[in-house]
Amino acid sequence: MKIPWDSPRLEKVMLIRGGEDLLAERAMDKIRQLALEADPQTSVISVDPASYQGGELALHTQPSLFGGARLVRIRGLEQANAALIQDLLVYVDNPEDDVWLLLWHKSGVKGKKLLDKIAKKHPVIAADPLKRPAEKIGLLRADAKAAGRRVEAEALTALVDILGNDVAEMAAAFSQLVADTEGTITVQQVRKYYGTRIETTGFAVADAAVSGNHGKAQELLRHALANGASPVAIVAVLALKLRQLAKASGAGKTDLASWQEREARKVLRGWTENGLALAFAAVASADEEVKGAARDPEYAVERAVRRICAAYGRASQA
Secondary structure, three states: OEEEOOOOOOOOEEEEEOOOHHHHHHHHHHHHHHHHHHOOOOEEEEOOOOOOOOOHHHHHHOOOOOOOOEEEEEOOHHHOOHHHHHHHHHHOOOOOOOEEEEEEEOOOOOOHHHHHHHHHHOOEEEOOOOOOHHHHHHHHHHHHHHHOOOEOHHHHHHHHHHHOOOHHHHHHHHHHHHHHOOOOEOHHHHHHHHOOOOOOHHHHHHHHHHOOOHHHHHHHHHHHHHOOOOHHHHHHHHHHHHHHHHHHHOOOOOOOOHHHHHHHHHHHOOOOHHHHHHHHHHHHHHHHHHHHHOOOHHHHHHHHHHHHHHHOOOOOOO
C-alpha cells in the first residue's frame, strides 16, 4: 500500500522509497513524533546498513527487560550488505509487537526481493523527487498553510524559479522568509532576499564561509556576484546558515529538519561560542550596509565573508 510522505502512520514495518531527501526526512521526523506520542519512553535506534553485522537486528528488536517501545531506523537501505538483507527478509514476516521498524531506500534495485516482500505486507511511504514546478509550489503552499501565513502565488513561483534546483534549500529559504517577515509574503520580498539569479550559488558561498574555507568562499562569491546575485540575497543566506548553527548548538529540540540539524552539528565542531558571536556581528553589519548604509554593497559582502571565515575556530577577536 502506497501512502503520501506527509501522512505516515505507525506500523510494525514501514518503508520509505524515494530520493527526495527533504520529504523522506520529514516523514521520518513525523514517524518519530508519532512513536513518542504513542510511548514517551520509546528508544530511537539507528542502524548503519553498510557496516551491519549479522544478528544485530535481533539484538535491537528482542523483548526488553525494562519494557518500552523501540523505533529502529535504517537509512540508506540501498547500501545494505547481504547480512542485513537476510535478517530483514526473516524479520518482516514476524515483527515484534513493541518495535517499529522504519526503513528508507533512496533508489536502485538492490534488495529488490526485500522491497517487494515489504510492499506486499506493509505500507510504502512515497518520497519521490519533486521535478515539476507545480509539485514544488504545492510543497511551499503546504508549508505556508502549516505556518499560518498567506503568500502570493507570484512569490511561490519566484522562489521555485530561483531556488527550485535544490528542494531542501528552497524549503529552508521559505522557512527563513516566514521567520523574517510579517503578513503576506510577497514576490518583492522573495527577490529582495534571494535575488533573481542566485539559485544555489548563494548557499554554496554560505556553506564555504561557515566551514572556514576563505579561498573557496571568496571564489564562489565573486562568481555569484558576476552572475547577477544580489548582495542583499547573499547576506540573507549567510544569516540563515548562522541561525541554523545557533539553533543546533543548543541542547533542546530545534525546529530544524533532521538533515539540517545533522549538517549544522558537523560544521559546529569548528566553532566556538565567541566565534559565532563574531560571525553574527559581521552579518549584522553587512545586512545594514547592503541595505543602504554602504557605498559598495559588494565589498560589504566580501568583508562579511572574510570576517566569518576568520571567526571560524576562534575564541576571541585577534
